[in-house]
Amino acid sequence: MRFSQDFIERVSEANNIVDIISQYTQLKPSGSGLMGRCPFPDHAEKTASFSVSETKQVYHCFGCHKSGNMFSFLRDYQGMSFPEAVEYLAGRASIPMPAPEAQDNQQVDQAAEKKKSLLKVNKLAANYFSEQLKRVPYDHPVKKYIASRGLSQEVIELFGIGYAIAEWDGLEKHLAAQKVPMPLAEEARLVKARTNKSGYFDIFRDRLMFPIFSPMGEPIAFGGRYLEKKETEPKYLNSPETPVFIKGRVLYGLSQTARYIRSEDMALIVEGYMDLVSLYQSGIKNVVATMGTALTPDHGKMLKRMTKNVVALFDGDSAGMEAAERSLPILLAADLYPKGLTLPNGMDPDDYVKKYGADALKVELERAPDLFAMILARWMESYRGEASEKVKLADKLKPLFVVIPDLRLRDLYLAEAAQKMGVTLPWLRQAVGIQGSGPVYSQNKPAMSRTISSSGTGPVANQNPTEEASSSGVDGKISLKGASKAELLLLGLVLKSRANFDQFVNEKVDESIAHPGVKKILEKALDVYRQDLNKFDKLTSLLVSYVDQPEYLFEAGPTGPTDPGFDEETEMKLLRDCFKRVRQDFLKEKSKQLARDLKTEPSSEKLEQIMNIQRNRISLNKG
Structure with missing residues (x-):
């Protein structure tokens, strides 16, 4: 489901990133924000380096450099897709989900209410199964089975593992006591109506129970494992599909x-x-x-x-x-x-x-x-390389090669298969219906040329104004690869405070930004800022989703904003140095390009431009 930008902003403003991240790590006030230990499992640390800005609604770890907003945190930590994160945050803030345009609002409301009711019933059932496991004695078969598998109490609680008692109506009685309508419990596939007499019976009985959670952490279905092998029953009994559970869209344990x-x-x-x-x-x-x-x-x-x-x-x-x-x-x-x-x-x-x-x-x-x-x-276990075998094997391979979106991988697999089959690559290509031959690397656009600045500021993108350098990165995100250290430092500094950003705008430094990715990010920031000056604090949070390396939106200097020596005077000096360095680099590259053009196409106008640039460079060096 696609959401309007207005709805996404409404959801974002109704939630607080501090509340979300505080569920996974302890945050304490530090300077203008909060600090804590990084919650991500691949970054074990003893001292806090994980910074959360309540004002900007973003996080950044100065140790592992993970950065983002509340949506990216739920994606990276909980495995939610963007729509799932929006839905989860909307639910936390009690904001109703927008109705699809093509459907009747009343039908949508009814479906939403039904899902909410089913989730509530599943949660009651999950709590019931968990409680039953706690109540059974230590010599009970289910406790013995758990002990034989070596499961700790911590893991049992994390996965919500429980026990469905052997009685026919244990869960049915519990849900009835909670005033759950039995037809609703039946729709959740927890109970089933008796055929020969009135009433209902439990679907899961005498089984170790595994709740199946959505990415939002809600129980949506169950799997039950028998404790003793029974010829008439399957080893695992899984919930049938329901309006909240579609097997083909759920992976167990992902949350x-x-x-x-x-x-x-x-x-x-x-x-x-x-x-x-x-x-x-x-x-x-x-x-x-x-x-x-x-x-x-x-x-x-x-x-x-x-x-x-x-x-x-x-x-x-x-x-x-x-x-x-x-x-x-x-x-x-x-x-x-x-x-x-x-x-x-x-x-x-x-x-x-x-x-x-x-x-x-x-x-x-x-x-x-x-x-x-x-x-x-x-x-190829019994493959002898006969002509008919080659054709049959090519027919089996064809459906695989057709679906591979990465042409480089497809070509490598084709070459591997051709070598093992003892056929030529052109023959196999033709046999599986793929046109052309040879590797696909030459089909890619040439990489953007780079130079290394003499000042040691790092790689600088080709600044030829006549060439269109791509700013697209992975998954359509804006790439910051190849940007100079000066431009990356400038990016972090101007987004750090409104005063810095105003200084950047007033001095028109954006005209000297060479790297297309940095330029595009700052243009987006300017567009948002000009529409609403009060949105500055949200700028970083909004921009995080567009960048392939969001950490550069946060790192405001070589010492970092957490350093107590990083005062306003030091920051302003660093900002002005950045302005100067960016302008110097821009003029230097522009001068080089004009000099190259002058060799191939001499003109007094180009010569005058070079002289003006040199005067500007001398002026900057004196400043």
């Missing part, structure tokens, strides 16, 4: 593990609840699980929001390999880099970790081959 997937830049995909919980318990926390269903395109999109690197862990039997084959085109189509791993002797992840240790599994994960190579090897 607890998203922060670790981002910090490790890799997601391990397993097949069951207990596999995930056991791995988490062992210290392997960047893991998600499917729930009795194959991977879907929506799963692939969810994973790509956090990382492009995935390792799918499969059983070594034929069913596991078939699952691997089904997963490969989905993961490739999602523009991921999938690897595959099968454990020896039919072991599940918990068995392997218990026998060999988590470190041994981490080593196996690092060695995991490309899933493409693994599947290709399986398809």
Whole structure:
């Protein structure tokens, strides 16, 4: 769902980033903001370096350089998509979600109320299952099973693990006592109407219960594992789909593990609840699980929001390999880099970790081959290189090559397959219906040329005004790559305070900004500022979403704003030095370009321009 900018700003203004981040780390007043230890799992620190500005509604860690606003924090820490973050924050502020234009408002309101009611029932059920687990004695089979799997109380509470008692109507009685209508509980797939007599019975009975959470941390469904094998019942019983739970759009454990997937830049995909919980318990926390269903395109999109690197862990039997084959085109189509791993002797992840240790599994994960190579090897197990086999194998490969969006990866896979099949690359391209030949690197635009300033201020973008340098970065964000240190420092300083920004505007320094990304960010800032002068404090929060390296919007100097010696006088001197350095660099590059042009196309006008630039440079050096 797309939201208007007005709605997003309304949601943002109704929430406080301090309240959100304070749930995960303790923040204490420090200077004009708050400081605390970085909450991100890949940055273990003893001293506080994580800064939160309540005024600007942004955060920045001076240790690991993670930066952003409340939306990016929920994305990076909780694994929420932007629409999910907006919905979550709207719910916190009791702001009703906007109705889709094409639907009747009354129908939308009814659907929203129904979802809210179902979520409430699921929460009551989750609390009930959790309480039942606490109440059973230590010699109960469920407690013995938990002990045999080595699950700690901390992990049990984190994942909300509970127990559904063996009685037919334990949950039904509890929900009735809470005045929950049974038809609503049935729609939540928690109870079922009896066929031969009136009343309802529990769907989950005598099972270890695993709540399935949305990215917002709300229980939306359940999975139940039997304690003793029963021939007539499946090992795992999963909630059927409901208006709040669609299996193909949910990965188990993601709300607890998203922060670790981002910090490790890799997601391990397993097949069951207990596999995930056991791995988490062992210290392997960047893991998600499917729930009795194959991977879907929506799963692939969810994973790509956090990382492009995935390792799918499969059983070594034929069913596991078939699952691997089904997963490969989905993961490739999602523009991921999938690897595959099968454990020896039919072991599940918990068995392997218990026998060999988590470190041994981490080593196996690092060695995991490309899933493409693994599947290709399986398809070629009895391959003899006969003509008919080559054609059949090319037909099996064709659906894979068609879906790969990254042409570089596709070409490398084509070359690998051609070499192993014993065919030429042009033949395989034609056989799978791909036109052209050779690598695709030459199809990319040439990288922007750079020079190194003689003053040692770092790389400077080509400042030829006749060339259009691209400012687009990853995922369409504005790239700051290649900007000089002076321009990056200037960017942080002018966004630090309104006085600095006014000084920047009044002296028209924007005319001397050379790097296209820095220039574009400052132009956006100017547009917002001119529309409403009172929006200055929100500038940084608004700009964070546009930049590929948002940390440069925060770092206001080599010592940093947390240094007690960083006073107003020092800051103003640094700002003026930045203005001077930026202007000097701009004039220097402009002079070089005019000199090059003068050699190829002599003119008195260009010569006069060079002389004027030289006079301006001398004037700046004297100032």
